[in-house]
Amino acid sequence: MADDGMLLNFELGDAPLKSQVKFKGGRWRDRVKAQRSAKKLLQNGSTQPKRTTGDFDSSRPVKRPRIEDGDSSRHSKMAKTADASSKAPSHAMKTGQISSSLFTSNPVAVTDFAQAQVEDVEPVKASNAPLSEEAENFHTLGLSRRVAQHLATKLDMKAPTAIQKNTVPHLIKEDSDAFLQAETGSGKTLAYLLPIVHRIMALSFNEDGTPKATKVHRNSGLFAIILAPTRELCKQISVVLEKLLRCAPWLVCTTVIGGESKHSEKARIRKGVNILIATPGRLADHLDNTKVLNVGTVRWLVLDEGDRMMEMGFEEDIRTIVGKIRADKLQKENAEGVVLDGILPSRRVTVLCSATMKMNVQKLGEISLEDAVHITASKSEMEQDAAAGNETVFAAPSQLKQSCIIVPAKLRLVTLIALLKSTFARKGSVMKAIIFISCADSVDFHYELLKDTKTPEPPTPEFSPTKPERSPHTDSTVAPAAYITSPANPRVVLHKLHGSLAQPVRSATLESFSKCKDPAVLITTDISSRGLDVPAVDLVIEYDPAFAVPDHVHRIGRTARAGRPGKAVLFLLPGCEEGYTSILPASTPITPQLYESVLQKGLATPVNLLSSQTKTTADGTEKQTWSSRAEALQLHIEQRLLAKPAEESTEDGSAAAASSNKGKGSKPKHHQQKASRPKPVNNLLLDAARQAFRSHIRAYATHVREERVYFDITQLHLGHLAKAFGLRETPGGIGGGLSRRAHKGGAAEKKVKVSSAGKVSTSGGGGGGGDGGGSGGRRDGDDDDDGVGAVDEGAARRMKEKMRMVMNAASEFNLG
C-alpha cells in the first residue's frame, strides 16, 4: 500500500497525551519506547510536551521585536487584523489521516495592511542607470577613443554610469588605493576594469596614439589580479573582460577558480596571462605551487565583493595573497625591457569593491588598503560618509519595487506556488524569476517538487539555446516546471543552483538560465546573491529571508540592474518577523501584501496537478474557490510525498490514489499497519522534504545576531513549518533520521523544552560551537576549494539545541 510507513500528524492539543495518542504502527520496540516516554512525560507535568504539530495558541500575544532606535514609524502602523483566513473552509481529511487544516489555527499578522498600502507613487528615476549620453561619454572620462568606440559600437554602452564616471578618471590618473561602493547593478565591474585595460593597452601605444613597434603580449607580464568570492562571479567578470579585450586582442585574461583542473590552469598560466581572475583559495594555492606564476609585474589587486570574501572565511587566503604580492619586488620594467612605471601605476594599487560593506570590510581594508580613496556613485554620499566616518548602508536601486507577503508557516508553500502562477499568468510580463532559499537541501526539495514529472522527455534545445543538444550537465538541474504554468505560458523552465553541485553543472545551469528563451525560474541559495548579472531577471522572491541585511540587498539586486525595472517579494511569518522590514533599506516603502490576495490571484484558475487523483472534475474545478484550490494543492503535495516511488513518478498518480483511498472504505492507516509489518516508504521526494525541513531549521538559526530579534528560532512553529514542506509528520518524526547523532549529545538534550504552543525553549548550555549541522544545513553561497561557510558560534549552538529538540522528540515518537 502506498501508505506503508506513513507517519501520522498528531494534534494533541491540551488534553493529556495518553488519551490522545495511540502508538500504533512502526516496530513494536518503537511503540513501547514511545508509550514509555509519553508516560514519563505525563508523570512529570511541567515538562509535558503538550503538542507535536498541535495548534498555535493564537490568544498568546505575538512577540513583537524590540525596536531600540527612534524610528518606529512602520511599527506604529501595525495592528492586529482579523483572521480573514479563518473564514476559509477547512479541508476535510480522509478517514485515517490526521492533519491540520491549512486555514485554521494560524497566527495572526499584526501589520495593518490597509494603512500600510502606499498610494501609487510617481515612477521613480532609476538610480543605477547609465547617465545621459549628451552629458557624459567614456572618452571624456579619459579613456582612449579605441576603448570608448568599442564600448559604444560593440557593447552598446554609450554613456557611463555614475560610479564609472567617478571611478574611471581617478584610476586612470592616480595611483592610490580605492574603495568603490555603489548600488547593485550600477556597473562597478567596468568601473574598475576600464582603467586597468586602458592603462595596460597604453603600453602598446605612443603618446600620439600611434602603435609602438612591439606590442605587449600575453607573455609580457601579469599586470592585474581580480579576486571574487564565487566561481560564477569569476566567470562572469571574465566574460565581461573578454568582451572588452576584443579591442586589444593581444592581451589575455584567464580564470583560476576552485572546482576546475589545476593542471590546465597551470598550463594556461604558463602560456602567459596579463589579467588573472581568481577565487582566493585557488590563487593562494597557485602562489604556493605554481612556480611559473610571477607576481613581480602585478600593479593592481582588485577585491570584488570584498566583504563577502571575508565573511566566507577567506581572510587568511587574502592575507597570504596580499603578503606574497607585496613581498615580491615590484619590477619597474618587464623581462623584455618594456618600461612599466609611468604608464602603469608606479606602486601596487588595491581596489576594494562592493554594493554593501559589512563591518568586516574594515579589517579587509586594514589588510589590503593604504590611504584608500572612497569612491561612491554620488559626491554627496562620499561627503556624508566621510563626515560620518563609518559604514554607509546602501539602499536598493530606486526603481526596484519591494513588497512582503506575511504568510503563516502552513501556507508558505501554496502561497509560493500561487505567486509563481500569477507571475507567469501573462505572456512576457516576467521572463526570469529567482527564488532565494536558505540552504541547499531546501533548494533540492523545492526543485524536485516543482518540476514536471509528467514530462519525462529531456527539455528541447530551447532550454539551452546555445547548444544543439541539451547539456548532460543540466540533467538534474533544469526541467520543465509543474503547477506554475498557464495557458499564456505553457512552459516555464525550472533551474536549481547551489554550492553542492559540481562546477560543470553549476556553469551549465547558470548558462541555461541566462540564455533560456522561455520564462524561467532559478531556485537557489545565496551562492547566486552576489554579483550575478542576468539582465532579464524581473522578479526576485526571498522565500527564506536573507541571513543579514546586506545579503538581502545583494539578493534583490539581481533584478532592477542598470536602470531596468524590477520587483522583489519577501516572505515573512506573522509575528516577530514582521518587524524585519523596518531595518531594510528601500527607496520607497516595502508594501505588505495579504497572503490571501496572493492565493486568490494565483489560484483564480485551476492548478495543473501532477496526478489525476487529486484533480477535480472539469466543472468541479471551475466551481472551486481559491481556498479550496489551495487545500487541494496542499493535499496533492502531501500525497505525492506519501506515494511509493514508482507511483509518485507515474502520470496517473496512483500512489496518491493509494493513500487517499483510505477515505473510501479502506481501513485507517494504523489498522493496516497492525496487519503487516510496515515497509519504509522510500519516496525520494519525502526524503528530500525531511532533509530540507531539518536543514531549514538549522539554517534559520544562523541569522546574524543583530537580526535575531526578528528571526527568533524559539518562535518557530515546527509542526506548521513541516506542512510547508508537504510533511504530515511530527517534527520529531522528521528528525528521526538523525536520532543516532542525537544520542551523542547526551545530557544536554534534556535541557530543551517544548511549550504547548509548539515553541522551543532552551535552557542554555550544552554543546558549545557547532559543526554547522552537516552539509545540508550549512548556509550556502560558499565557494572555492578552501572556502568555509561562516556560521557564528552562538548560532551554531542554538542550531544544535533546536535540532536536539527535534531529535529528542524523534526518540520519543520515532514512528518512521
Ligand SMILES: Nc1ncnc2c1ncn2[C@@H]1O[C@H](COP(=O)(O)OP(=O)(O)OP(=O)(O)O)[C@@H](O)[C@H]1O
Ligand atoms: N555604462 C553602461 N551602460 C549600459 N549598461 C551598463 C553600463 N555599465 C554596466 N552596464 C551593465 O550593467 C549591468 C550591471 O553591471 P555590473 O554587474 O558591473 O554591476 P555591479 O555594480 O557590479 O552590480 P553588483 O553589485 O550586483 O555586482 C551589466 O549588465 C552591465 O553590462
